[in-house]
Every structure is written in C-alpha cells, then in structure tokens.
Amino acid sequence: LTNEKAKLPEIIKALKIISDSAKPEDTVLIFFATHGEFIKSETNTDYYLITSDAESNKLPFTALSMSTLKEIVSKIPALKKVIFLDSCHSGGICRRDRTEVTQQVKEEIFQNFVSDSFIIITSCLENESSEEYDKLQHGVFTYYLLSGLTGAVESDGENIILHSLFLYINKAVKEYVSSSSCHSQIPQFFGKL
Numbered sequence: 001l002t003n004e005k006a007k008l009p010e011i012i013k014a015l016k017i018i019s020d021s022a023k024p025e026d027t028v029l030i031f032f033a034t035h036g037e038f039i040k041s042e043t044n045t046d047y048y049l050i051t052s053d054a055e056s057n058k059l060p061f062t063a064l065s066m067s068t069l070k071e072i073v074s075k076i077p078a079l080k081k082v083i084f085l086d087s088c089h090s091g092g093i094c095r096r097d098r099t100e101v102t103q104q105v106k107e108e109i110f111q112n113f114v115s116d117s118f119i120i121i122t123s124c125l126e127n128e129s130s131e132e133y134d135k136l137q138h139g140v141f142t143y144y145l146l147s148g149l150t151g152a153v154e155s156d157g158e159n160i161i162l163h164s165l166f167l168y169i170n171k172a173v174k175e176y177v178s179s180s181s182c183h184s185q186i187p188q189f190f191g192k193l
Contacts, residue, residue: 081118
C-alpha cells in the first residue's frame, strides 16, 4: 500500500489477509516508511504510525498504534516475522501534542517493542530523524535495507541472516548520515533472534 492507498482500514485489512494466509514455515516482512508520533492521553500512551488518512488532532483514532500493530502481527502464524520502521523517532517517540512524557514512560514504550513473536528494526533512535537524500531516492535506512536484501549482505544463496542484515544497515546508515550531515542516525533492533 503506497501513498494515499495507505489508509488505516486498508493497512489493517492487508495485515489480516497476511495473518489468514501465512503458514508457520513462511517468513513475513512488514515495512513502513512514514511519520511517527507519540501520543499520551489520559488513559493510554502509545506510538503511532501516521497513515495517509490520519487526522493530526485525532491521531489515536486515525493512525496505526504500535499496540494494534503488535496485536495483529502476533497472531500471524509464521514463525519468522520482521517489521521494518523507517520513520523519524521510530526507535522512540516524538510529540505533536506537546504533552511532556517522562523518561520512565519512554523506556516502557521501548521495552514494549520487544517480542518473542517477531523482530522490529527501526531506522533511528528516539531523538533522531530518519534522513532522506535525493541522490539515494529513498530514506537512508530504506536505501541500505534494499541494498542489503539485494546482494550487499552475504547469503547462502537463498537466505540472508537477519542479524547480519541489521549489522550491515546499522553501520552503513550511521556512516552515511554522519559523513553527509551534522546529524546522527542509529538504527535499532528490538526482539529476540
């Protein structure tokens, strides 16, 4: 789902189709390139992936929460599942609602990214932006993810080791961004191999 087609109902529908059709022996890769927001309400605090139909003043109701994403992905019967998030502050949070979020709450959100059911690889830390450069025609994280999946990371002919892919992306993104700007960008790994 790309651009205006990446609406919340369509994303949930697509994830449920994957859940209904995946088998335990399958490998499921889910990729998001979007904005991310952290919303603290009176009853809940969560990280939201901004969908094309999201309304900035109603994000908890119109964007995809990490808790919803985790719940759906956890039900996918495939034993190998990886979520890639290329969005600013995806290893953590940012605030559009100007509500102060304590470090303890931030840490709890990070810990909630960890799952025995799947891996999440994010493009950056909580206080970083996901950099984009015109000459790459993608965000830096997406560029090196695609590079790693198409030959830059050794494979056994058919399979790429996820940890090797992450190490490649982590090093390449850090080096490219630090040599191209005064910013830093450090991809993060959540979950258990």
